[in-house]
Amino acid sequence: MKSLKAMATLVLLTSTIVVSNSAVARDKGRNSEGAPVVFVTSQGLYYDSIALGDLPPRGNFQQLxxxxxxxxxxxxxxxxxxxxxxxxxxxxxxxxxxxxxxxFLCPLLGPGRTTL
Known part of the structure; x- marks a missing residue:
């Protein structure tokens, strides 16, 4: 059985993909209505992103x-x-x-910023 954290994450990502995909056309890829924000620890910066969809588990992936x-x-x-x-x-x-x-595929959109 999956942990509560895992289930919550899956729900968040699934809803984010739906919201992000519908906002791409009107906002040129920058979604201010719920797209994921990712904190990059090595830079101390927050990045907006756009969730584009699931990927098969083949190749290299970075952990989020x-x-x-x-x-x-x-x-x-x-x-x-x-x-x-x-x-x-x-x-x-x-x-x-x-x-x-x-x-999944979810590019980070620059520039990064110091506040959420």
Missing amino acids: VPTMNGLTTEFGPGDEGHLGGRWWIDLTDDGVMNEGDKF
Whole structure:
């Protein structure tokens, strides 16, 4: 059985993808109505993003971590290790990318900012 955190994250991401996809045309990819904001720890910056959809679990993915303060990751645009928005969230809480985790495309939109 999935943890409450995993279920909440899945619901958030699913609703975000629907909202973001409907806002792309009218806002040129910048959605101020609920698109995910990601905090990049190595830069100390927040980035808006646009959720584009699920991906099959093949290839390289960067981990995105849900926290009490939102979504965080280690590397962002311009950092070695940033994978351009190919994310995975560890819904199985085992620290390994595997079946049951969430894999999706969600590019970060610059510029980053210091406040949420």
